[in-house]
Amino acid sequence: MTRRHxxxxxxxxxxxxxxxxxxxxxxxxxxxxxxxxxxxxVRDALTGRTAYPAAVSEVRQ
Structure with missing residues (x-):
């Protein structure tokens, strides 16, 4: 099983x-x-695909 981070x-x-x-x-x-x-x-966080609050707010600005 793979650990998720x-x-x-x-x-x-x-x-x-x-x-x-x-x-x-x-x-x-x-x-x-x-x-x-x-x-x-990393890709999901930077493109806003995953809901990381810091990433999503910076992408939407």
Whole structure:
């Protein structure tokens, strides 16, 4: 069974600051590695697919 991890608001903010689309070494994979979570967790948080309050409010602005 796989353990699921959730991101804190601070981690979501850090991921948004670190993620730079198109910049080598600053993509979803790199951010996921830094936070110790799956790539899909980072992608879902940054795109607003998962309801992380910090991510959703920043995406909607």
């Amino acid at each position: 959730a991101l804190t608001d601070d981690q979501v903010r850090a991921a948004r600051a670190a993620y730079k689309p198109g910049v080598r070494g600053a993509g979803y994979e790199s951010v996921a590695r830094q936070l110790g979570v799956a790539v899909s967790t």
